[in-house]
Amino acid sequence: MGFDRALLRRSPLEVAPALLGAILSVGDVALRITEVEAYLGVGEDPGSHSFRGRTKRNSVMFGDAGHLYVYFTYGMHTCANVVCSPLGESGGVLIRAGEIVEGIDLTRERRTTSRRDTDLAQGPARLTVALGIAMSDDGADLETSRIRLDVAAPLSPSLISTGPRTGVSGAGGGADYPWRFWITGDPTVSRYKASIRP
Known part of the structure; x- marks a missing residue:
């Protein structure tokens, strides 16, 4: 189908399952998305980086849909989200897992463990x-x-599972927020990990 900014200008809860099966590519490596999580905007989702409003860190989430929001977490990891939501709102979809469909040798060099x-x-x-x-790709x-990002034809709802987001504690976590979506039975999907509360 190709890139579709109009599709991304919807609620993250609608966009997230629509991204399953889409292709995310960087240079010689391409990945088929198999697992995502939806995050809503200001005042709507306590688990979202944009819940309390715009900051220097999350400013990309307040721009137009179809950009990449990249952030650093736990002092060691980088994560990437597709910015999506109607114009004037904030939100995103965390890309949690995928299947490498091009560039497998280069990927093996990068992920030696x-x-x-x-x-x-x-x-x-x-x-x-x-x-x-x-x-440095934040805002791309x-x-x-x-x-x-090349969006694929939508998957049948019968092929999609949903459940709580991984690692989100307190407000925004648990069964009240079943905003993690994945392709049922796909071996690349990560295992669910509940957040450990202090």
């Missing part, structure tokens, strides 16, 4: 390493930059 190819991009931090996404336009 992976035991199996299904592990190469299994989890959001592994995924950014596998694709070569860095903090997914239509015109080195990072491209």
Whole structure:
């Protein structure tokens, strides 16, 4: 189908399942998205980086849909989100996992600790390493930059599972927020990990 900014200008809860099966590519490496999480905007979603409003860190989330929001977490990991939501709102979809469909040899060089190819991009931090996404890619336009998003034909709802987001504690976490979506039975999908509350 190709890039579709209009599709991304909808609620993250609508966009997230629509991104399953889409291709995210960076240079010679391409990945088929198999797992995502939706994050809403200001005042709507306590688990979202934009819940309390705009900051220097999350400013990309307040721009137009179709850009990449990249952030650093736990002092060691980089994660990537597709910015989506109607104009004037904020939100995003975290790309949690995928299957490498092009550039497998380069990806293996980047992810030397992976035991199996299904592990190469299994989890959001592994995924950014596998694709070569860095903090300098924050704000990248997914239509015109080195990072491209090609949306696939929608999957049948019967092929999609949903459940709580991984690692979100307190408000915004648990069964009240079943905003993690994945392709049922796909071996590249990460294992669910509940947040450990202090």
